[in-house]
Amino acid sequence: MKIVELSGVKEIARRANVSIATVDRVLHNRTGVAQKTKEKILSIIKDMDYKPNILAKRLASKRIYKFGILIPQECSEAEYWNGPVSGIKEALSEFGDFGVEISYHFFDKKDRDSFKSQTETMLKMQLDGVIVVPVFIDETRDFAMRCSERRVQFVFIESEIPQISPLSYIGQDYYQAGRVVGNLCQYLLRPGDDVLVLNISKAPDIQESLQEKLMGFEAFLSESDVHCKVDSLDVDAKGMDEISSFLDHYLSENSVKLIYVTNSRAYMVAKYLEDRGFKHIRLVGNGYHDKNLNYLKNGYIDFLICQKPLEQGYKAFLALYEHFIAKRKVERTQYTPIDIVTKENYKYYEN
Amino acid sequence: MKIVELSGVKEIARRANVSIATVDRVLHNRTGVAQKTKEKILSIIKDMDYKPNILAKRLASKRIYKFGILIPQECSEAEYWNGPVSGIKEALSEFGDFGVEISYHFFDKKDRDSFKSQTETMLKMQLDGVIVVPVFIDETRDFAMRCSERRVQFVFIESEIPQISPLSYIGQDYYQAGRVVGNLCQYLLRPGDDVLVLNISKAPDIQESLQEKLMGFEAFLSESDVHCKVDSLDVDAKGMDEISSFLDHYLSENSVKLIYVTNSRAYMVAKYLEDRGFKHIRLVGNGYHDKNLNYLKNGYIDFLICQKPLEQGYKAFLALYEHFIAKRKVERTQYTPIDIVTKENYKYYEN
DNA sequence: CTGAAAGCGCTTACAG
DNA sequence: CTGAAAGCGCTTACAG
DSSP: OOOOOOOHHHHHHHHHTSOHHHHHHHHTTOSOOOHHHHHHHHHHHHHHTOOOOHHHHHHHOOOOEEEEEEEEOSSTTHHHHHHHHHHHHHHHHHSGGGTEEEEEEEEOTTOHHHHHHHHHHHHHTTOSEEEEOOOSHHHHHHHHHHHHHTTOEEEEESOOOTTOOOSEEEEOOHHHHHHHHHHHHHHHOOTTOEEEEEEEOOOSSOOHHHHHHHHHHHHHHHHSSOOOEEEEEEEOOSSHHHHHHHHHHHHHHOOEEEEEESSSOHHHHHHHHHHHTOOSSEEEEEOOSHHHHHHHHTTSOOEEEEOOHHHHHHHHHHHHHIIIIIOOOOOSEEEOOOEEEOTTTGGGTTO | OOOOOOOHHHHHHHHHTSOHHHHHHHHTTOSOOOHHHHHHHHHHHHHHTOOOOHHHHHHHOOOOEEEEEEEEOSSTTHHHHHHHHHHHHHHHHHSGGGTEEEEEEEEOTTOHHHHHHHHHHHHHTTOSEEEEOOOSHHHHHHHHHHHHHTTOEEEEESOOOTTOOOSEEEEOOHHHHHHHHHHHHHHHOOTTOEEEEEEEOOOSSOOHHHHHHHHHHHHHHHHSSOOOEEEEEEEOOSSHHHHHHHHHHHHHHOOEEEEEESSSOHHHHHHHHHHHTOOSSEEEEEOOSHHHHHHHHTTSOOEEEEOOHHHHHHHHHHHHIIIIIIOOOOOSEEEOOOEEEOTTTGGGTTO
16 A cells, blocks of 8 residues: 655645645744644644745745845955855855845945945845945944844844844854964964054944954963063054054064054055065964955965955855745854965965 | 746747747757757747746756765764765755755775775665765776766765866865965974974875875975975874884984874874873874864864865765756866864864 | 635646 | 646635
8 A cells, every 4th residue: 555645735734634725824824724723734744744845935936035235345355345245146046046136235344324325225125134244333233223123134244243133143253363363373473572463444443353353362372371572553544654654663663573463454564564675574464355365475474364255145145045035043153264374275265 | 018028938938839848858958859949949048048947947857866975984083074974964954855865875994895885885876976085096996987887977075086087076185285284384493493294094095195295295395495304204003002103213313393294193193292291393284073173172283284074065065966956067176275273263163 | 714726937748 | 749738845816
């Protein structure tokens, strides 16, 4: 005797002695089903360990999910931001037919208003989910609140904003990233050597991640037996001239062995070192983008601590996909690996 | 006037004035279509830039693709091999409903026959594609040939076999991996220091990748200004006793500053260093698995050069998925990143 | 509160 | 060589 078990909903309907429409109703927790019927169906679903077929679901449904992505536009680190976008496109090509529509919204990292105005347009678009690089704190907070009100899910990449709980955060553990640099220093320095930690800042917000890096860095060093002097400075430099004169001055008074740039502008220091022909100073930075890479290649930057930009985008998209389409639970915090990039391994880094 | 364009095949059929069955025939390059009809349909397909809906395709098709994976079973590096399997499972959960069936075949890395016999069972299973870690060269070659005859696609992970062309190879560029270690040595050593490169071998085959690492390592050092003495040795050690007595002897005659273990057994040297209390010798190894990690954590291993095991599995599965289901072209060689893992970044490495 | 029916964009026998 | 029809496992009006 061969009982061919019917597929999903049909089989549930058969067992419960109802129509598939009714099954569908309880499956989606819609109203209009007698309590008793509902319970019966629910228990059958449990019994069968029923898993809906996502293909059939998407094919049958007219519903299109709209996701928006808010990301810094072409700027000096432009190449970097292509990363997440590429990652999203890659994800899209793999999950493409699932009825997803993506819109990209670029803002100027130096222009608070451009961020603000992009959020306004996004709010008008009736998006289901957004991916955002929260460069401006207050504006992001406001945006997040209004998203929540409208039941728009948001995912943060790159950094987080305190007290705001996104569907998911995808980015580094910056404290630990600082420790990684500290650990490298163990090999690069000897007891007594001087270190300069530089925060070359243009943007006013998201300084927090820089602080965390610094804390991790210092914590590691204080635990280790590398007793070196760490000097941490903010340089509010607009261009190379300011950096140069600052460093000229600083280095004339301090015998620095290593400079650690806590944001993505290590290339500025590298340029300085190249201009002056200073080969004896080690340089560690953050961020995988062309300007940094050029100096990594020619040896003026020794190490770059990075996260894969493409992966961030891919995972952010996946978070929304999992939430809306696959209806699976999404991890609240997804720390990305803290990668150590050198002139010898950067080539395969994007893979 | 609102012309609602019909969806894919239907619209093609309408334009070509044929039935969708005929369209389907040319879409799949099947016989039994008049040349003229075929050309007409083909041109319409091109015109529309028609892309089949993969969801509908999989849903309608009864075809189930069967993939087999041939991978070392629990051995001393056991934890490592969970990686690819987890990766495949992860991919499966994302592409699960696409009608794929996976079978796992484990062999003993020390037992050529176990590999051989697994390939035999796999060949009987009428698989569509296989993922294999080609530990034994001749046996793999034989297996690959017979796969080709049966039109079974195969993907290599971890290493390649010369003159055999898989659908895709997913693994490291070992020459470059050796260079990465060389580059690290630049920071860890000073001119004149001695380095010992160790190949602690049990298995007879796949030595090639070790040779390539060594070449890369030496090439880098010879290009750099770190003029150190490199001694490269094979140790055919079965256990700790042999390693210990070998190292006792070697180190009594040489003042080694750094040991580079080219395969995944750095933990054996680390154990030796720990036993002897030798903290002054730096140790670099390969492979992300528990035994190595323990010594990374306690400081006896300084750096591990790794590739993400999970990612390998994921990508290998994806290669087969792309080939069979999405019908997209697959990259012949997919080099994985050469990751530098330390005690401070290993935690987030698996993410 | 419930069900019959059409449809998503394909594939697969089957009939001619 | 070609087409009509059923079906994959769901969703979505619509009717009662």
